Amino acid sequence: MAGDEGGGVNQLAQATVYGLLQGCLFGLVAVGFSLVWGVLNVVNLAHGAFVLGGAYLAWELHDAFGLDPFVSMLPAAVVLFGLGYAIQRWLVNLVVNAPIFITLLLTFGLQLLAVNTLILLFTANYRSIPTGYTGISLVLAGDVRVPLGRLIAAALAIGLTAALVYLTRRTRTGLAILATGMDRGAARLMSIKAAHVYALTFGLAAALAGAAGAAVGAVGTFSPADAGRLTLFSFVAAVLGGLGNMWGALLGGLVLGLVESWGGQLLPGTLVNAVAFAALVIVLAIRPQGLAGRAFYASRLEA
Amino acid sequence: MRTRMFLTVGVVAVLSAAACGSKGEAGGGAADNGTLVIGASLSLTGKLAREGILTREGYDVCQSVVNDKGGVPVAGSRRQLVIRYQDDTSQPDTAGQLVDQFNDKGVKLLLGPYGSATTEAAAAVVERNGQVMADSSGADDAIFAKGYRQTFAVLSPATEYAASMVQAIVDLADPKVRTVAFISADDGFSKTVTRGGIAKAEQLGLTVVGEEYVPNGTTDVSGALTKIKPRRPDVIIGSVHLAEGIAIVKQAKELGVAPSGGFAETVAPPTPDFTQALGATAEGVLGSTQWTPTTAGSDKWFGFAGDYANTFAAKFNGRQPEYHGAEATAACLALVLAVEKAGSTDPVKVRGALAGLDEQTFFGPLKFDSSGQNRTKAMQVVQIQGGKPVCVWPANASEAALRWPATKAAA
Numbered sequence A: 001m002a003g004d005e006g007g008g009v010n011q012l013a014q015a016t017v018y019g020l021l022q023g024c025l026f027g028l029v030a031v032g033f034s035l036v037w038g039v040l041n042v043v044n045l046a047h048g049a050f051v052l053g054g055a056y057l058a059w060e061l062h063d064a065f066g067l068d069p070f071v072s073m074l075p076a077a078v079v080l081f082g083l084g085y086a087i088q089r090w091l092v093n094l095v096v097n098a099p100i101f102i103t104l105l106l107t108f109g110l111q112l113l114a115v116n117t118l119i120l121l122f123t124a125n126y127r128s129i130p131t132g133y134t135g136i137s138l139v140l141a142g143d144v145r146v147p148l149g150r151l152i153a154a155a156l157a158i159g160l161t162a163a164l165v166y167l168t169r170r171t172r173t174g175l176a177i178l179a180t181g182m183d184r185g186a187a188r189l190m191s192i193k194a195a196h197v198y199a200l201t202f203g204l205a206a207a208l209a210g211a212a213g214a215a216v217g218a219v220g221t222f223s224p225a226d227a228g229r230l231t232l233f234s235f236v237a238a239v240l241g242g243l244g245n246m247w248g249a250l251l252g253g254l255v256l257g258l259v260e261s262w263g264g265q266l267l268p269g270t271l272v273n274a275v276a277f278a279a280l281v282i283v284l285a286i287r288p289q290g291l292a293g294r295a296f297y298a299s300r301l302e303a
Numbered sequence B: 001m002r003t004r005m006f007l008t009v010g011v012v013a014v015l016s017a018a019a020c021g022s023k024g025e026a027g028g029g030a031a032d033n034g035t036l037v038i039g040a041s042l043s044l045t046g047k048l049a050r051e052g053i054l055t056r057e058g059y060d061v062c063q064s065v066v067n068d069k070g071g072v073p074v075a076g077s078r079r080q081l082v083i084r085y086q087d088d089t090s091q092p093d094t095a096g097q098l099v100d101q102f103n104d105k106g107v108k109l110l111l112g113p114y115g116s117a118t119t120e121a122a123a124a125v126v127e128r129n130g131q132v133m134a135d136s137s138g139a140d141d142a143i144f145a146k147g148y149r150q151t152f153a154v155l156s157p158a159t160e161y162a163a164s165m166v167q168a169i170v171d172l173a174d175p176k177v178r179t180v181a182f183i184s185a186d187d188g189f190s191k192t193v194t195r196g197g198i199a200k201a202e203q204l205g206l207t208v209v210g211e212e213y214v215p216n217g218t219t220d221v222s223g224a225l226t227k228i229k230p231r232r233p234d235v236i237i238g239s240v241h242l243a244e245g246i247a248i249v250k251q252a253k254e255l256g257v258a259p260s261g262g263f264a265e266t267v268a269p270p271t272p273d274f275t276q277a278l279g280a281t282a283e284g285v286l287g288s289t290q291w292t293p294t295t296a297g298s299d300k301w302f303g304f305a306g307d308y309a310n311t312f313a314a315k316f317n318g319r320q321p322e323y324h325g326a327e328a329t330a331a332c333l334a335l336v337l338a339v340e341k342a343g344s345t346d347p348v349k350v351r352g353a354l355a356g357l358d359e360q361t362f363f364g365p366l367k368f369d370s371s372g373q374n375r376t377k378a379m380q381v382v383q384i385q386g387g388k389p390v391c392v393w394p395a396n397a398s399e400a401a402l403r404w405p406a407t408k409a410a411a
Helices: A007-040 A047-065 A069-090 A100-122 A148-170 A172-182 A184-189 A194-219 A224-241 A248-266 A269-286 B002-017 B049-068 B092-104 B116-129 B159-172 B188-203 B222-231 B242-254 B272-282 B305-315 B323-342 B347-355
Strands: A137-140 A144-147 B035-042 B072-074 B077-087 B109-111 B132-135 B151-153 B179-185 B207-214 B235-239 B262-265 B286-289 B358-361 B364-367 B380-385 B388-393
Touching: A007 A047, A007 A144, A007 A148, A007 A172, A007 A194, A007 A224, A007 A248, A007 B222, A047 A069, A047 A100, A047 A194, A047 A224, A069 A148, A069 A194, A100 A224, A137 A148, A144 A148, A148 A172, A148 A194, A148 A248, A172 A184, A172 A194, A184 A194, A224 A248, A224 A269, A248 A269, A248 B222, A269 B207, A269 B222, B035 B049, B035 B092, B035 B323, B049 B077, B049 B305, B049 B323, B072 B323, B077 B092, B077 B323, B092 B116, B109 B323, B116 B132, B116 B151, B116 B188, B132 B323, B132 B347, B159 B188, B159 B235, B159 B262, B159 B286, B159 B380, B159 B388, B179 B188, B179 B222, B179 B242, B188 B207, B188 B235, B207 B222, B222 B242, B235 B242, B242 B262, B242 B272, B272 B380, B286 B388, B305 B323, B323 B347, B323 B358, B323 B364
Parallel strands: B035 B077, B035 B109, B109 B132, B132 B151, B179 B207, B179 B235, B235 B262, B262 B286
Antiparallel strands: A137 A144, B072 B077, B286 B380, B358 B364, B380 B388
């Protein structure tokens, strides 16, 4: 746009690449949120705090042992799985049959508790995990850069989503999760323990959030104040992509990333958030079940 | 089913917007003979809690130093300084109400809250009640464009934050800088900073090739950087807070945006988090600050800036003061000096003494113009060298020479 040949095209190409990478990261952050909503019908407002839990764990592991944040995704996922399982089994399960407002309030409370605990433990300062490949980029034609850290994060996002799809479609545990989500009564008759399966699902979602947090820590900055923003992104990505399809969150994340990135190029930069929510409103008006989702009850029948 | 989805969306929006907080406890009281009571509404909880507590530390240092030296001399007697705190929970409205509460209890002399938004709210109430406020951290020029007579800011105005860096670059950079681009957060304070920086750049003959605004507090500034990249500025100046400041340096590297001179970012680089988060990438980045331990000037209460740093460190387990603490102490000092000069705690007389104040202090000169701003004091420009911010401008405070170009061009 500044007059040099092809500048505008290169800029748009760069915005597209960056938006897609950012979108994969949004997708990774959102996939657990979407899973819990789709299967348990719980809108987990503490999801962003789980993501931050993973980020701080990765930060501590890097600080203490010099562990690469992408390697730390595994321990972060394990710890968060345990935490998520416990929270669902002994807390959320108590009210999981209550109207959705009760679980909303409960998870909102959990979020406040978690954020303030993080502030006490780690202070409100902004952090970022320094890595050797921070700032290293592959250079494409037209000086379009593909940041290496974000590329790894995007690949892991796609890989983890694929693994989740495999788990829910091809394994006994996954099928039990889906079955319980579809019809708890019938699942019980098949000797599936609903309380255990719900806890397993919530734990799985927390584990994915923890892994996402480690990736966020590797490529971006984070502070306890980001919990709300991360939950909001997850919410938008989950609704955009649609529930009941494990690829939905990734698709929604990609749309969100692209819309923000293109919006940032074509409009004044302060409007990016407005553009993202405008996209959400438009999609909901045209396809209320989301881009890849199924209409509400059907969404509870198959993943 | 669709209704249910929309209902959920609505509830989530309401819950996200619900900012809960409680007001500070009641307390405080009017000045009796042996004491000088000063009120302060501060953000001790909420989103500005970190800076609010740093500000309180500065006020506390002032109180203990003044009292250790016998108290404030008022017309032949000495009064112990007592600062009463109330928590405004980072909400401007609450700050205004607390100022009213102080007034109801007869507390007429006040120290400012943290930040421009809360200070602006407090200043309006101070004006109505005829109280007097020494502002320690509200730098937005908008506060002083309303004709208020009762609020005095010890710190350099917002327009100087970026302008001082522009001046430093023009004075010191070799090879000379010709073009600059601005990336600014979209809050009132940051926009004022950017306007001041652009005016200074144009006045000094630089070409401003970009002016991009990003949402306040964002961690993704890739859009602004992508737009600026083809315009090849020599320097990118960020009018930002910590989050955006870190994002600019980090994402510029990812996107191959390599200004031939370097980066300059107002308040982010002087904070320890900046170098911690960025590691070696932070090297060479310029920043501006209200105060460093090398600031020129001294006073009878705190000595030189270096002495103040030692006093502060002795009180807080060896921790060095950030500029938040120093500017808070300076605001308190301004009130103490004014009360002494007025020989009275009467708000009208103290106000008159503040308006006529012209003192050298550890914080630099304290002298207010007719709007209540301290334009005599210069901002200082720091550069990250060896992982630490060191002062490079102005000459009378600088610790090291400017390293230029600040960043090597990336491949």
